[in-house]
Amino acid sequence: xxxxxxxxxxxxxxxxxxxxxxxxxxxxxxxxxxxxxxxxxxxxxxxxxxxxxxxxxxxxxxxxxxxxxxxxxxxxxxxxxxxxxxxxxxxxx
Numbered sequence: 254x255x256x257x258x259x260x261x262x263x264x265x266x267x268x269x270x271x272x273x274x275x276x277x278x279x280x281x282x283x284x285x286x287x288x289x290x291x292x293x294x295x296x297x298x299x300x301x302x303x304x305x306x307x308x309x310x311x312x313x314x315x316x317x318x319x320x321x322x323x324x325x326x327x328x329x330x331x332x333x334x335x336x337x338x339x340x341x342x343x344x345x346x
Contacts, residue, residue: 254278254316256345258304258336259323261285266292268321273297282313304332307339314343 255272259265260281272279273296280298283289289299302309304324314320320340324332 254280255319255321256280256282256300256313256317257321257323258282259325260292261289262323265321265323268323269297270294280313280317282310304336307335310336310339311343314340314345317343317345320345 255277257265257269257272257279260269261283269279269281269292273294276296278296278298280300281289281292282300282302282304284301284303286299286301293299300313302313304310305328322333322336324336326332
């Protein structure tokens, strides 16, 4: 299972599409599942969450083996550091 953040954006949605097409299990972290129609497909699971809310990231990381981390925002470094820390705690390789 690969958790993809930024899954509804230009880059993230393409990552989800290609992983799914390759037969990989993908969990797409999305803020609004109702706006995620373009990434729905075989092998794709949606997880509602926000990288700035650690509890939602923690839940989305459960059972994930890998993480594709894509974030844009004013607090880029601190947010990414927290997500990587949560990934390590969850056993993501």
